Amino acid sequence: MTLDSVLGSFATYARLKGRYDDDWIDRLNHLYTTIVFIIFTIVVSTKQYVGEPIHCWCPAEFSDAMVDYTNNVCWVSNTYFVHFHEDIPRLDAMKEDREIGYYQWVPMILLFQALLLCSSAGVNLDKIVTLAAETQYISPDDRERTIRHVVRYMDRWLENSREYRSGCLIRLRQTVSKYCCIVCGKRYGNYLVTIYMLIKLLYMSNAIGQLFILNEFLGTNYNVYGFEVMGQLSRGEAWEESPRFPRVTMCDFVIRQLRNVQNYSVQCVLPINLFNEKIFIFIWFWLVFVSVLSSANFLVWSYIMVFRQHRIRYLKKFLRVNDCYKTELDKKMAVKFCEQYLRQDGIFVLRLVGKNANDVLVSELIYQLWNHYRNKPLFKHANQISDDNSNV
Incomplete structure (x- = not known):
């Protein structure tokens, strides 16, 4: 599968490939970041790279069909994380507090992030x-x-x-438009500048907002994830399994056989979280990097264009x-x-x-x-x- 065929599903490649109506910070937002998210989407959604996303340790009496059913039901119904040194909670409410329900939607959220960033400067220059x-x-x-x-x-x-019209109000608007972008219009000579600065503001807001979107999506205080990783690396601590992306989880499900209802609790391994952990660490640093550069670029352009x-x-x-x-x-x-x-x-x-x-x-x-x-x-x-x- 080529990158061209993937990108063609949501934008023409000529549009994504880049335009000359912006600067490299804009292309960092709408081009390079989009490609990064699309590549990650392909990686986590292709079995060729991650294999089966979940494997559950089933009782010996389970047939192959029952094992497949267990893997599927645990994948779609979410699992919950319990440390090995802790007892498995008995109350359903305690299990729901530990539930992990994001891993099925990782490809969709990455594609959604790519679509949020896929745009150009908005003006035909x-x-x-x-x-x-x-x-x-x-x-x-x-x-x-x-x-x-x-x-x-x-x-x-x-x-x-x-x-070409005249009048006191028009002259007042033209005078104000020289010093302020509040009065904007194609006839006032500041239309492109205002639209361009608005797009830069949206890029900056989008990059910062995606950190908060991921925090809500993962539900595990993702905003400080990168600081924790940097703290571990600075202290020389070993890379340990992240509680945000556990690789071994628990799954409860029910099998109904005629009048009998059997409750099972099985232990499952999520190989996909091995990739999700590294991907979202990179995404955290990337979004922070893009946010800082976009904010600085917005301030610089404001300074040189407004005065x-x-x-x-x-x-x-x-x-x-x-x-x-x-x-x-x-x-x-x-x-x-x-x-x-x-x-x-x-x-x-x-x-x-x-x-x-x-x-x-x-x-x-x-x-x-x-x-x-x-x-x-x-x-x-x-x-x-x-x-x-x-x-x-």
């Missing part, structure tokens, strides 16, 4: 960023044509997303590299180029290009966009006024 990123692998002539095509595409997109001075500083850096930031007029128009032409969404797309390609390509795009902007009638008119004032 693929055309712009993919074209820009692919210029690294084509000939110089094709590269120049592609960059010009990307610039024309971005210019058309930026112009179409501009608000206006970071956007202007990012743009000025590339304008200086291209020798386009010399005169006082250039300095004034650079702010307008950032705030009125590119706005938050334009700077955001350029940052994504830099994340998926390199800063050299970003520098070329900004240079072409700057020249495109300077040739617009409004810029020429402002330039002419500035020259007339200086002559006077």
